[in-house]
Structure formats: structure tokens, C-alpha cells
Amino acid sequence: MRDLTLTTSDQLKKRHAKETRFQWYGRIAILISLSFLVFMFVAIFFRGAGAFQQTKIGLDINFDQTLIDPTGTGDPEIIANANFKPLITKSLAQAFPEVTGRSETRALYKLISSGSVFELGNMVKENPELIGTSQKIWVTATSEVDLYMKGKIDETISQDLRRLKDRDIAWVKQLQESGVIKRKFNTALFNNGDSREPEMAGILGAALGSFFSLLVCFLISFPLGILTAVYLEEYAKKNRITDLIEVNINNLAAVPSIVFGLLGLSIFLNFFNLPRSTPLVGGIVLALMTLPTIIIASRSILRSVPNSIRDAALGLGASKTQTTFHHVVPLALPGMLTGTILGMARALGETAPLLMIGMVAFIVDIPKGVTDVATSLPVQIFLWADSPEKGFVERTSAAIIVLLIFLVLMNLLAVYLRRKLERRW
């Protein structure tokens, strides 16, 4: 008799156990990688969240004309060059009448950021009618006071090991009691360039530097990459030379980015004498770095356009160029654009090649064009992470948050464009 039973065998149990085990391996792997990601985001967020607020001290400032513009000319140049420090010291003297003596008053003044002078100056420059009036102005406190307000200074350790002394803390408490010390949204972080004072340092300069670099990078790498891909895929004959080019493009994609930086240094700076530390050179170097990625992505997209479309157009008597630009490229364009944006996102996070061409300098001014000296966001993060001042710790994380937001936005744009432009029919 033949055995026709379908009931459980020993093998089946084993097979099921194996399957279950394998599924769990996969789940655990995903869990581990996800937990790393979550850990990273949580850590960065908690460190950086504080930097979006900045402690301000409310002072009654008398914009005394004799101190700002003694002759009453109203000349903006005189106002710009005026010394605003006495305005703050006078106001402090009013608020703390009991503080006398040179060293005491100097210590009191040190609660206020040295950048406040410029803040007042800009305020008066924009509103000259302030001169002669008395206003309550929220000036920026130093990062030491800021850290104290955020509970990041341990009062129990000896004051010799602290920059903020017991006396300073007493003053801050006094200000707290009278309600003139507050944490406000940190506008400096988004409006300023780099600074030696953590409370005055901002990422606008670095963000614009990144923006200009990426602009140059896009303008160079997108047309070059797409034309190369279209030529290699649609026109070039398959022979040794194109094989060699293809191999080399693949190799270039794997070249460490710092090598592109060295190339930029020796060719664009030393040979062509392009301006050092500028987004122009940074963009060119980043373009060289992203080109292979864009070419490879574009070629694979072009390859995925079905040959039947080419046949259809050629069979109708369309020329090679008409076939390519009426049918193949429009079909491939969304994919090529996506590839380019992803390449750009990689370039945005790139630091190493920019170090080689001098975009790693301490730059306070906000760049206004591609030929102004600038840094970039990742380089700014690197610079801040390297700074000894404690106030830069949270700003480093804040800059990372901003960089991550830009990266996520670019990736979302890529996904959106692909969904939006892709022809489903």
C-alpha cells in the first residue's frame, strides 16, 4: 500500500522551528539598528534642545544722546562707531546701587555678553529715534549665566573651579527675584555667524555657506552628470574606451572624499588661484565628489527605460536625438533628479574635502555670495565640537539638529519629486 498520510512529520516541526528562528534573527537585527538610531536622535535632541533658548537680562537703558551722538548730527557713521558700553554699565549701576568699586563693577558687567554692545548698536542704527529715550531692553547674558539658568552649573563645587563665582550667582538670583532675567527664544542662533562667545554664535553663516556650496555643486554636477550619463548610455559605442570610462567612474565613486579635497587644493587653489575658503571652490569640489554618484544613478535609470519605447520612436523615423530627448530623458528625468538630490544630501553632510580647501576657518561674517569666505554646516559642527567653552556643547547638538532637518527635508523632496513626476502610465 502507498502511504498517503498528510499528518505532521518530525521534519515539519524542525522546518517550522527553523523558519521561526530565522524570522526572529531578522526582527532582532532591525530592533538593534532602530534602537541605535533612536538613541542617537534622543541624545542629540536632549543636548541640543537647550540651545534654542537663551537667557536675556532686562535692563532699563537710557539712550543718552551725549554718549551716542554728542553733537546731534544724526550721522549713521557716528552712531555706528559710538561706544555703547557706558549705556549698559550705567543701567547696571542703577539696578545694583550697592555694587561699587572697580573690580566689582567689572565683574557685574561680565554677566552681560560682550556682544550686547553690538546688539544695542544695531538697534539704534535701525531706529535712530531711540536716541534720547529710555527703554527696557532685553540684553543677552553671557553663556555662563545662561548655563546657570539652565541648571547646568553645579553650585556645590568650589568656586575656584567655576567661572561663575558665588558673588555672580548671588547677583543672578537678585535679578531673578526682580523678574528681569528670562529665557527667551535664541534668535542669535539663526541670525548670526560664528562667534567666540557661545551666546552670540549662530549658524546662519554656515548654513548660507552650505547653501551656496550646494548651489554651485548642483549647477555643475547636474548638467555634467546627466549629459555624461545620456551620452554613455544612449550614444557611446560599447568598446574598450567606454568600458574603461565606466570602470573609472565606478572607482571614482569609491574614492575617499578627502582625496577630492586635495585635488581641489592643488588644482583650483594652487593652479587656478580661485579664492580660498569660498563656497565656489567648495561647490566645485563637492560637484567632483557627487558626479560619479549622479552618473551611476542616472545611467541605471536610463537603462530601466524599456527599449520598446526607443524602438517605437526610431521605428516612426525619429532621429536618435529626438528619441532620446522626446522620450527617454523625460521618462528618466524624475529618477535622475532624485539621484541628484540624494547625491546633494550626501554633499551637504561632507566635511573632509572642505577642510582641505580652507573652509574650516573661524568666519564671523555671513557670506553674501559664492566668492565670500564661508564655512559649511558640518564644518561648523566640527569647529564647535572642538571649542573649549561649555556653552558650545549644546550649540553643537543644535547645529546637528538643524543639519539633520535639512537632510531629512532633502530626502523628502526626493521622494516627493519621484512620486509626483513619475509617469505611472
Added chain:
Amino acid sequence: MDMETEKKVVANQAIMTARNVDVFYGKKQAIDNVSLDILENEITALIGPSGCGKSTFLRCFNRMNDTIDICKVSGKIEFAGQDIYSPKVDVVALRARIGMVFQKANPFPKSIFENVAYGPRIHDLAESKAELEDIVITSLKRAGLYDEVSDRLEDPGTSLSGGQQQRLCIARAIAVDPEIILMDEPCSALDPIATAIIEDLMESMKRHYTIVIVTHSMAQAARISQKTAFFHLGKVIEYGETEKMFTTPDNELTQNYISGRIG
């Protein structure tokens, strides 16, 4: 000679002739010394087992093999007395005279209207928008598709059924007003009803065009064609009147293939 016979003589002239054609893919020979005439306003069927070179030969007529780097064609193919492989020949003009319909319907991912209008556009066949519309409608009518799509010309061409897509491709080929239409197994992906519609269509198209069709279906060749060429291993074994070929073939190989003993 009276008018009737004279017309018939004209109708039977060869519009395309192939003499001693060899095709090589690299070192592999796909077509071996093929010579045959394609007669005007007739349907010529190319039959034979898979890999016998009939599609390759068909693609020689409009130089579609040019797109394959390793493909080399030698011998002489003439269209209306001109060697189509002469360096002076404009391939674009050639393909405008000799249209092609492929095995798998391949409408452009555009609207039905744009699909048909593309050919006339690139060849500047229409001087005005109205004229272009006219060409599109005429072509769709000749391809027997107009009644089914007249109210949705702006719909994507790929939204049509398989048989309709293939007729759209025929309309697209007709729109540039070719002399010859090459069809590479146009019905192989279609069901019998769609196939019957396209066969009827070819019958009616014969009046305006010369058709060369590659087909795997012997029944189809027998139904629609006037001439049949039987290919085997790159050679033409037999070429002649379809009726004779399917009833009393000269060659034993043909006999065996038609009766289904090889293939």
C-alpha cells in the same frame, strides 16, 4: 491591354527587393544569402521556427538593426530602386516610408492623441493644428480604433486594452503615411478576438499599404497573406504564393514545418 489588367500589373510590382542578404551578429550568422521580393499592396508573411532569423530579416527593411552595435548587414536591399544601405540614404526618411509595428504593443506614455500625432509632428506633416487632428482621426479610423476612443483621445495610450494598444501602434505607424508596414508578430500577445480584429484590419489596410508580417501562427499566415516565405536556420527554404505553399509545398522541410513535424 485593358485598364483592369494594367492596374493589376502595377499592383504586383516589387516595391522592395532583397538580394544576397547576409546578417551577422558578431561572428554568428543570422541570415544566410536571402533574396526575395516584396510586392506592392500585398501581405507577405515570414514564417519559420523560433530563432530562424525572420525577425532579424524584417528589421533589415527599415534598418532597425542599426541600433545593435554588433549587427552587420551585407548584400543589397532596395526600396523603390534605391539601395537603402547606401551611405547617402537618410534613415529617418527611410523609416518614415517604412513603418513598423512591434511584437509587444509599445505606446508612448502619453495620450492617445499624442501617440498618433508624434510621427506627423517630427516629420512636419501637418501645417496646422486642424490638419494634425485630421491626420490623427484618419489614422485612428484606418486602424479601426476611432469609434472606441473618439471620446477619450486625451486618455493615456497605456490605459487601453492589449488589442487596442496594438491598433493604436498601427494607427501611429499609419499616421506618417508609409508605403510599407512591417509587423513583427503583432498578435502574439493578443487573445483570439483581438487577433481577429487586427487580421481584418490588415486585410483592409492592404489597399493603401504593403505589409510584411512575421508570424508564428501558420494559420494566420494562411488566412491573411498572399505570399509566404519559410525561413529555416537563416535561409529562405521556400518563397511563393501562400495558397500553393500551404497546399503543395515544393520542399520537404516546408512540408514538415507546416504540418507541425518540426518547429
